[in-house]
Amino acid sequence: MKFIKAHGAGNDFLLTWTRDVPPGVDPAEIAKAICHRNLGIGADGWMQVDAWGDLPAIELWNSDGSRSEISGNGTRCAAALLIAAGHAGDEIRIRTGAGLKHLSLMERDSNSFLLLMNMGRPVIEEPRLLLPLADGDREVTTLNAGNPQCALFVNEFALDWRKLGREIEWHPRFPARTNVSFVRVSDDHTIDVRFWERGAGETQSSGTGSTGAVAAAIARGLVKSPVTVRTPAGPLFIEWEEGGDLFLTGPARIIAEGEFYG
Numbered sequence: 420m421k422f423i424k425a426h427g428a429g430n431d432f433l434l435t436w437t438r439d440v441p442p443g444v445d446p447a448e449i450a451k452a453i454c455h456r457n458l459g460i461g462a463d464g465w466m467q468v469d470a471w472g473d474l475p476a477i478e479l480w481n482s483d484g485s486r487s488e489i490s491g492n493g494t495r496c497a498a499a500l501l502i503a504a505g506h507a508g509d510e511i512r513i514r515t516g517a518g519l520k521h522l523s524l525m526e527r528d529s530n531s532f533l534l535l536m537n538m539g540r541p542v543i544e545e546p547r548l549l550l551p552l553a554d555g556d557r558e559v560t561t562l563n564a565g566n567p568q569c570a571l572f573v574n575e576f577a578l579d580w581r582k583l584g585r586e587i588e589w590h591p592r593f594p595a596r597t598n599v600s601f602v603r604v605s606d607d608h609t610i611d612v613r614f615w616e617r618g619a620g621e622t623q624s625s626g627t628g629s630t631g632a633v634a635a636a637i638a639r640g641l642v643k644s645p646v647t648v649r650t651p652a653g654p655l656f657i658e659w660e661e662g663g664d665l666f667l668t669g670p671a672r673i674i675a676e677g678e679f680y681g
Contacts, residue, residue, distance in 0.1 A: 491626015
């Protein structure tokens with residue numbers, strides 16, 4: 420099966436045109452095999468890209484084989500592929516599991532792209548939820564940014580946030596599981612974030628996670644738009660006027676293509 424590898428600020432994906440997916444295969448099993456870091460190609464998720472309908476469309480599977488409604492970084496990667504393959508121009512509309520998304524190409528240098536993406540309007544569910552955990556109760560903010568998000572504000576990252584992220588992902592409070600962002604406020608317009616993503620674990624960055632982190636921080640009065648989100652793989656930039664749509668600017672880079680034998 421042919422694939423293209425791309426990443427959005429270190430959040431990496433394997434993309435396959437729908438016409439190149441073998442018939443009768445189980446997408447969940449493909450995702451687990453091709454995304455495996457040691458036995459496969461390695462990625463946070465696998466995506467099917469369809470460029471032959473009325474509008475381009477994507478379907479996303481996490482590295483554990485579970486489905487995901489959307490990835491902000493992954494959608495930028497798909498947009499970059501569509502542009503590179505001549506299926507889209509500077510304005511791109513893509514159907515996702517979280518609805519129709521609009522992106523604009525800001526800059527391009529060969530296989531590197533800078534894209535502005537309308538992430539939609541985040542829905543704050545619980546601004547301050549006291550979540551019982553193994554080491555005691557922790558206050559979190561829950562919301563939906565196209566997929567479920569849980570933001571936990573911290574003063575530093577010395578705590579075992581990966582273990583905590585795994586616990587929160589599988590917490591009974593979230594029957595469909597949740598993405599988890601650990602957020603440290605640096606100043607009125609800057610946050611540092613670490614990401615534990617549902618179905619993928621630790622990732623270097625996250626578009627929807629950054630969206631959720633910023634929306635939660637603004638809702639709690641900790642920062643103001645615009646906000647720079649400093650991830651381990653570099654910054655993402657977000658603007659959100661309360662009550663309107665949130666816009667994320669970030670990179671996407673196509674880095675390889677090949678064939679996966681399974």
